[in-house]
Amino acid sequence: MRVGQGYDVHRLVMGRSLIIGGVDIPFSMGLLGHSDADVLVHAIMDALLGAATLGDIGTHFPDMEEKYKGISSLLLLEKVAEMLENKLFFVENIDAVIIAEAPKMRPFIHDIRTNIATALGITIDQVNIKATSEEGLGFTGIGAGIAAQAICLLTTPVNDGRTGMNEDRKGTNEDETEASASYCPRMIERKAVTGVICGRCPCLSKTEPE
Numbered sequence: 077m078r079v080g081q082g083y084d085v086h087r088l089v090m091g092r093s094l095i096i097g098g099v100d101i102p103f104s105m106g107l108l109g110h111s112d113a114d115v116l117v118h119a120i121m122d123a124l125l126g127a128a129t130l131g132d133i134g135t136h137f138p139d140m141e142e143k144y145k146g147i148s149s150l151l152l153l154e155k156v157a158e159m160l161e162n163k164l165f166f167v168e169n170i171d172a173v174i175i176a177e178a179p180k181m182r183p184f185i186h187d188i189r190t191n192i193a194t195a196l197g198i199t200i201d202q203v204n205i206k207a208t209s210e211e212g213l214g215f216t217g218i219g220a221g222i223a224a225q226a227i228c229l230l231t232t233p234v235n236d237g238r239t240g241m242n243e244d245r246k247g248t249n250e251d252e253t254e255a256s257a258s259y260c261p262r263m264i265e266r267k268a269v270t271g272v273i274c275g276r277c278p279c280l281s282k283t284e285p286e
């Protein structure tokens with residue numbers, strides 16, 4: 077199992093749409109950024125990348141690149157999902173909080189959870205989104221910006237040394253071979269059927285697939 081955390085902040089400005097969790101939220105201001113400035117999705121991506129030791133969003137999606145200008149962050153989240161799948165990591169759950177004085181997020185939480193779950197190919201009950209205000213304190217309290225924090229747990233069917241517990245394989249190239257050798261057959265089948273690897277495969281808790 078792997079745990080990861082993410083944090084992001086964007087400035088609130090006039091003349092931009094407020095996109096949170098892929099939802100266009102009606103508000104007098106929006107978040108400033110190179111992409112759609114989806115502060116929540118950025119925090120979640122950083123949590124996922126961190127848990128998988130894949131760096132951060134700045135590494136993979138540099139904000140100097142023209143192709144990411146105005147891009148929906150949900151598309152970037154889909155790319156993160158692919159990166160996790162390539163490393164045989166599956167999302168167990170995500171918990172995140174939006175920190176904003178205004179607007180009220182409650183009416184949009186269900187749509188936000190749906191968007192994030194869909195982008196990651198997981199179920200909505202694996203994604204918890206909360207919102208809070210800072211009671212008028214700090215930069216979020218005065219409405220200068222919106223922040224988000226996220227934490228996630230990843231699981232993997234690969235029983236290899238990458239968690240650092242198996243000292244003799246350190247520094248070797250055996251990880252790839254080991255990964256395919258211990259890759260759960262049922263999960264491969266499921267992938268073929270649904271197009272999405274299921275992180276809740278019962279084989280994760282068994283030594284031998286049925």
Ligand SMILES: [Zn+2]
Nearest residue numbers: 084114115118
């Ligand atoms: Zn951001």
